[in-house]
Amino acid sequence: MVRPIIAPSILASDFANLGCDCHRVINAGAEWLHIDVMDGHFVPNITLGQPIVASLRKAVPRPDDASSDKPKAFFDCHMMVSEPEKWVADFAKNGADQFTFHYESTEDPLALVKLIKSHGLRAACAIKPGTPVDVLFELGPHLDMALVMTVEPGFGGQKFMPEMMPKVSKLRELFPQLDIQVDGGLGKATIPAAAEAGANVIVAGTAVFTAADPADVISYMKQEVAT
Ligand code: DX5
Numbered sequence: 001m002v003r004p005i006i007a008p009s010i011l012a013s014d015f016a017n018l019g020c021d022c023h024r025v026i027n028a029g030a031e032w033l034h035i036d037v038m039d040g041h042f043v044p045n046i047t048l049g050q051p052i053v054a055s056l057r058k059a060v061p062r063p064d065d066a067s068s069d070k071p072k073a074f075f076d077c078h079m080m081v082s083e084p085e086k087w088v089a090d091f092a093k094n095g096a097d098q099f100t101f102h103y104e105s106t107e108d109p110l111a112l113v114k115l116i117k118s119h120g121l122r123a124a125c126a127i128k129p130g131t132p133v134d135v136l137f138e139l140g141p142h143l144d145m146a147l148v149m150t151v152e153p154g155f156g157g158q159k160f161m162p163e164m165m166p167k168v169s170k171l172r173e174l175f176p177q178l179d180i181q182v183d184g185g186l187g188k189a190t191i192p193a194a195a196e197a198g199a200n201v202i203v204a205g206t207a208v209f210t211a212a213d214p215a216d217v218i219s220y221m222k223q224e225v226a227t
């Protein structure tokens with residue numbers, strides 16, 4: 001059985017206080033941090049790169065790092081970049097735990113999955129709203145996670161697209177054990193549709209980082225996925 005995982009997107013954090021902001025959402029129950037990497041080419045926005053990941057890794061150790069008592073989290077890197085192949089080694093070296101590339105950004109998804117795994121990372125593949133889910137059918141058995149985008153990648157704070165849910169249901173039907181992530185516009189109002197379709201890894205930026213009580217939002221979404 002897949003388990004519910006909430007992954008706050010640091011895009012909605014206060015970058016001047018990134019470490020503290022991340023500790024706050026981890027202490028509120030988040031197990032993953034979703035790190036949105038944008039290159040201004042694959043998407044029309046620029047965010048952050050591996051130096052930030054490396055700094056954040058010092059403030060937020062891996063979940064299995066018994067040598068530290070700091071708040072810990074799994075780093076889920078969502079690579080909205082052209083030529084993702086170029087960055088696998090760097091992100092592995094700088095503290096990523098999972099590397100999610102876009103299906104639309106590479107000519108050989110399977111070779112990229114193998115490259116990612118060869119660096120000791122979990123491998124995931126994302127599809128934009130306009131990309132049919134069928135492209136993941138063959139790749140699915142090789143993936144650790146599939147990401148169904150529920151907004152056009154590029155910006156936080158957009159409106160959830162419920163019409164993407166049939167893609168999630170289809171993947172869940174075909175791959176009962178696969179982690180299936182949804183990303184964009186998720187919060188208390190939209191989690192029921194995503195949970196019902198079978199998503200178990202929930203990215204939420206605005207909904208978690210701007211909440212007066214992030215623990216309440218995180219536990220609510222987790223509960224919705226679990227039931
Ligand atoms: C959009 C990013 C998302 C985004 C989610 O391109 O991939 O991760 O930050 O933000 P919210 O939850 O605010 O829609």
Ligand code: ZN
Nearest residue numbers: 036078183203
């Ligand atoms: Zn994302």
